[in-house]
Amino acid sequence: MHTVEEIVGRMSSQGLRVTDQRKTLAKLFADSPGYLSPKDVYEYMCKKYSGLSFDTVYRNLRVMEELGVLEQVVFEEGVKFKLHCREHEHHHHLICLQCGLTYPITYCPMEQTVIPDEFRVVKHKFEVFGYCKTCVQEDAAAQG
Amino acid sequence: MHTVEEIVGRMSSQGLRVTDQRKTLAKLFADSPGYLSPKDVYEYMCKKYSGLSFDTVYRNLRVMEELGVLEQVVFEEGVKFKLHCREHEHHHHLICLQCGLTYPITYCPMEQTVIPDEFRVVKHKFEVFGYCKTCVQEDAAAQG
DNA sequence: TTACGTGCAAAAATTTTGCAACCAA
């Protein structure tokens, strides 16, 4: 698991300055189990920084992604970010459509996939979407 | 394979009017082996319709996707469209990053994937990206 | 004829860039 200190330390060691805003960003991602959109991040940050501008959020998300602190995934609804997985083994994700929570999936389908000889594979994407335990329960409760 | 007639007929049978522009759109997708961005489509259509507006292209792409004529995929560079696969069997895709060409992959990784009991799966995505035979050869030729 | 489709204009939403003031190191 990533702690705020680890994230901030990583940014610092890579030459970035540790500003209050970046500490808060680190805390946000350290505390979030899943993906956050730039808008989610902006809205959260605004609570603490009244004069916050969207472009700074974007710049920091971009920088943190380039540093390998965050990873970016493109969903139908747009781009989202979460802490980069520390697991060294290659893996994929189970993603909750409601809260954005992710679980790792260790199984990689490429082992079983037959690729035509002439095709040069560069990357692959395997994502499973649905609703996590908590969200299923909440939904059931809401339905009565 | 889809022919222009089949696509147009499908649109017509679903209550859409067959305009000249939509026929051209149908032909474009019938002739394209891979994914096209809204911009690709707009540029192609502009050759024939000088006063064409981007919003009509968007509207038609949207409508055709809702009708199930087109399918939409989100790439890092943005949204793209291609004809919806007619294969009845569930399948995935091998996608060329250069030309957008797609091959079907019959293998579905969900069979082998272990999902936590509490997680309710809604959908999944398995896509393999790389370069097709033609694009690899062209690249090699260009490199000398 | 009539409802759907189109172009035009403008708005909305998202992301990027230049610049001057600010601040961590």
Next chain:
DNA sequence: TTGGTTGCAAAATTTTTGCACGTAA
């Protein structure tokens, strides 16, 4: 002090919406 960081303003992109006119059925 100094170069990276931020807010502000504005631009660039991408996508959506309202409206009047045009057209397929």
